[in-house]
Structures are given as C-alpha cells and as structure tokens.
Amino acid sequence: MEIKLPQHAELIIDKLRDSGYSCYAVGGCVRDSLRGVKPHDWDFTTSAQPDEIERVFSDYRTITVGKRYGTVAVLIGGELYEITTYRIDGEYSDSRHPDEVRFSDRIQDDLARRDFTVNAMAYNPYDGLIDLYGGAQDLSFGVIRCVGEPRLRFEEDALRILRALRFAAVLGFTIEPETSDAILDQRKLLSGIAYERIREELLKLLCGENAGFILRRYRRVIAVFIPELKGTFDFEQHSEHHNRDLYRHTIAAVNNVEPEPLLRVTMLFHDIGKPLAQTTDKRGVCHYRGHQQIGAAMTREILRRLCMPSVFIDEVCDLIRWHDERFKPETVMLKGYLKRLGADAMQKLMLIQRADILAQSPFKREEKLSNLSAVSEELNRIITSGECYSLRQLAVNGSDLLHIGIGSGVQIGQTLDTLLDKVIGGELPNEKESLLSYAKNMIDNID
Numbered sequence: 001m002e003i004k005l006p007q008h009a010e011l012i013i014d015k016l017r018d019s020g021y022s023c024y025a026v027g028g029c030v031r032d033s034l035r036g037v038k039p040h041d042w043d044f045t046t047s048a049q050p051d052e053i054e055r056v057f058s059d060y061r062t063i064t065v066g067k068r069y070g071t072v073a074v075l076i077g078g079e080l081y082e083i084t085t086y087r088i089d090g091e092y093s094d095s096r097h098p099d100e101v102r103f104s105d106r107i108q109d110d111l112a113r114r115d116f117t118v119n120a121m122a123y124n125p126y127d128g129l130i131d132l133y134g135g136a137q138d139l140s141f142g143v144i145r146c147v148g149e150p151r152l153r154f155e156e157d158a159l160r161i162l163r164a165l166r167f168a169a170v171l172g173f174t175i176e177p178e179t180s181d182a183i184l185d186q187r188k189l190l191s192g193i194a195y196e197r198i199r200e201e202l203l204k205l206l207c208g209e210n211a212g213f214i215l216r217r218y219r220r221v222i223a224v225f226i227p228e229l230k231g232t233f234d235f236e237q238h239s240e241h242h243n244r245d246l247y248r249h250t251i252a253a254v255n256n257v258e259p260e261p262l263l264r265v266t267m268l269f270h271d272i273g274k275p276l277a278q279t280t281d282k283r284g285v286c287h288y289r290g291h292q293q294i295g296a297a298m299t300r301e302i303l304r305r306l307c308m309p310s311v312f313i314d315e316v317c318d319l320i321r322w323h324d325e326r327f328k329p330e331t332v333m334l335k336g337y338l339k340r341l342g343a344d345a346m347q348k349l350m351l352i353q354r355a356d357i358l359a360q361s362p363f364k365r366e367e368k369l370s371n372l373s374a375v376s377e378e379l380n381r382i383i384t385s386g387e388c389y390s391l392r393q394l395a396v397n398g399s400d401l402l403h404i405g406i407g408s409g410v411q412i413g414q415t416l417d418t419l420l421d422k423v424i425g426g427e428l429p430n431e432k433e434s435l436l437s438y439a440k441n442m443i444d445n446i447d
Contacts, residue, residue: 001129001136003033008076009042012083013124019056021048023083024107024122024130031118034139035171044083045122047105053083069101086110089156108132115153115160116167117145142173150182158189162201165218169208187221198225199306206264212255215268219247225306228298231275238286243361246274252359257351262312266319266348267355269299296321318345323352329374334382335424338389347383350376388423388430391416395432396439404440415439 005013009025016023023046029039046053053072054062063073063080070085086104104110107122107130114120117135129136133147144167146153146160154161161183168175175183190198202225205211215222223230235246242249253267273295277288296317303313322341327334327349338346350372357368388394396419398412406412419435422428428438 001034002125003030003123003129005125006042008079008081009044010125011076012044012074012081015056016046016048016053016083017124017126019048019052021046021052021056022107022124022127023048024124024127026110026122027114027119030121030123030129031135031139033123034121034136042081044081045086045107045110046083047086047107048083049085049103053085057083070103084110087113089113112147114147115157115163117147118143118167120147138176142171143176144168144171144173144179145176146179146182150179151186154182154186154189158186159193159197159201161187161190161221162193162198162205165214165221166201166205166208169205169211169214172208172210183218183221187218187224190221190224193225195225195305196307199308202306203261203265206254206268207259207261209259211259211264212251215251215254216248226302228272228302232272235275237274238280238284240285240363241360244359246271249359253355256355256358262315262319263348263351263355265303265308265312266316266323266352269295269302269316270320270323270352270356271295272298292321292324315345319348319352322349323356325349327353327372327375329371329378331378331382332425334375334379335387335389338379338382339420339424342390343379343383346379350379388420391420393430394420394423394435395430396435400432400436401439404436404443406439406443411443415442418442 003025005025013023013025023044025042026045027043029042032039048056050064050067050070050072053074054064057072057074061075063075066073066082066084070087071082072084073080073082086107086109088102088104088109111120111122111130111132117133117138119135120131120133121135122130134145138145144164146164164175164179164183167173205214208214219229219233223233229247232246232250237244237246237249244252250268250271253270254264257263257267271288271291273291273293274288276294277291279287279289281287299320300313300317303316308316318341322345325337327337334346341349353372354369357365357372360368382389386393391397394416396416398416401412401415406415419428419439422438423430423435428434
C-alpha cells in the first residue's frame, strides 16, 4: 500500500534514515491519506532521541517545547513538523498526562500506546504501511476501535472518550461495541478534564456529518459536562407544532443547519430554556413564553464554563434570544431589525429559523417556510440595494451635526438615532441637506 508523501515529509524521513535512525509518518496524516483526504499536517515518529533529532536537523530551526515528552518541532519551508521519539507511556494518574515517558527504539512500542486503531498506523516508503491493530480494515469499514483494552485507554486519558465521539461524528463512522460500552460506562471520567480541552472536541463533533446520531446515542456522555441538557431529554412538548420530544427536536435542528460552530452551537441550545418556561392551558396544550430569554441566560453560563470566547458567546446568546421572533416581509419592520441586530445576525437568524422549522411537525410548515423565504428575499434586497438601516449608511455624521451647533455628545447620538429612524420609516430621504435641516429644526424647537 503506497502513500504519496509531500517533499518535506520525504526529506524528514530520509535525513533520519541517512543518520542511522528509523522514521515514519504516523497518526492522522496516514489515516487521512488512506481515506484519500489531504492531511492538514504531517507528524513523524522516530527511533532518534530528542537530542539526536536536533542534531540531525541542526541546519533548520527547531522548537523543543515538547522535548520532555520526546517531541521536537522542525521548521522546513515555512511549515512546522513534529517529530517524536518512539515512546512507552507510564501511568496516567491525572487522566491526562503520563507520569513518566520512556523512550524506545521500536515502532511497535509507540503504536501500542495510541488511542484508536485508525490512528495507530505508520508509513514510510521503505517499509510501507505498519498496521499492527487492523486500522486499515477498521478504516475501510468505518469503525472507531480502541487500541487494546478500551477501559485502560480511557483511564489513561479521559478526553479520548470525547475524541472517539468526535472521530465518529466527523468521519461518519460507528463505534465498535466494546469501545462504545466503555465510553458509556466511564463517561464520568470526563468530569476531571479541563473545559478548554472539552471545548475543542465538542466544536469539532458538532460540525461532523454524523453529529446528530452521536448526540442522540451518547447523550449521557454529553450531559457529563453540559448537565443542563438533561432537562430536554424525553421532554414532551405537547404542541401541534412539534412531533418530537425536545432533545430529538434539538438534534434535528442541529442537523438542519450548516456545519459551522456558531450555528451548530446555537441550535444545540436554542430551546434549552423551554422546560423552565413551560405552562399548560385548559386544553392541555403547552406554551413556552420567554423561553428565548431563559435559554440565552442558561447558554451564557454554559459557554462561559466551556471557556468559549466572549464574542462567540455574545453572538450565540443574541441568536437564541431572537430565534423565535415572528418576522414579516415588511421593509420598514426589517430595517428596524437590521438597525438593531445588524445584517450578519439577521442573515444567520434566517438559517436558524429554517433549521428550527424543518425540525418541527408538518403543522403549517409550508406556510412558515413560505413566510421565511419572503422575509429572506426582502432582507437580501435591502442589504444588496444599499438602502439605509444603520448609522454608518446615514448621509450625515457627528461632525456634520457639530457644524450646525449640536455640541453635546449625548445630544449628537440621540439626534443621529432619530434621523435614522425617520429615514427607515420613510419620513425623511437619506440626503445630507434634508437631514441637517430636520436636525436644526429639532434643536431650535428644543431651545
């Protein structure tokens, strides 16, 4: 089985071999190459120890931050390549890092410590594919399987539990039964993992093609670090607008939106406030007034805990707060929303509402989609035509108002806001002379 290596990868392997050491491309780059997918990066494993790697690549810039664990990064052609000595990991008392690392001169030792069979393959042009655990077969069958005993692998590093789910979601694979059972049985080990590490795996998982199945099958795993989702499990909505329980509706909504982190995270939490907002009328129909605000507040706490960036948190929470708004394809109304939320948020809301509608029951679905289409069309017309809906587009600015005698910063802001509302409402043209004249009259009347 032959893999086409890039020029720099061949250079690394050849330089180490010429110096008397064995070297292989290893891990994800081998997996992706066998799948016919271009690897994002190339990693290497070698019999050379860290000091020897540095010596072999003394003509190149090297970075030794991971040297303690056997890794030396080499900069070649503007790209960074990690080269790691074959190693045997000791005990993992913190479920993250080995307490000690022993270097080895055997590729077999290095592959034995890796997480999943599809990641435990090595390759060089001289020895071909080194596949001791059936990784190539698992890859062809679409299976995620631990190397060796699954429970031991997860005890060593509990994040592997979430990595297994992420690989299954992203690659569209299934998880082998013994590995799956261990994931469910040992899910609570994730409570000891730093949220920064969980965040990265979760975002990748959510954007995977198989995200919906993984979220459903392993919901108890996700609930270890997002316990707030438990309230949505098996929660019947008792509404003609819904034919799924709340969590299944959530999963369907996630599947229906583009695989971008902001949109997928929004859909995961868009209705999380419903259980706390539920009321039931005399007919036994449930209502959820205010669930958007409750959900936005809950989501803010969750995303802070997951160490998401502040800007990302604000965007997600704004989208949740407005996701159930009843927009109409009316120009003045939509310009008002554009003024308040901005074009980017409004366009994202269209995607979110469409995903939400498609995850609901067929009741009035076509009517909802038709209205949403009309709203989207009018939004796009307003945005592309350059019609005024923001202060940036207004024909006057603060300097113009200063020139006609409006000197207070607060007064300038209030005047600009009033002028914008008049333009949006069609009461004034977006023309400098007309706007300044109206502003001057406003000030004169106040005086």
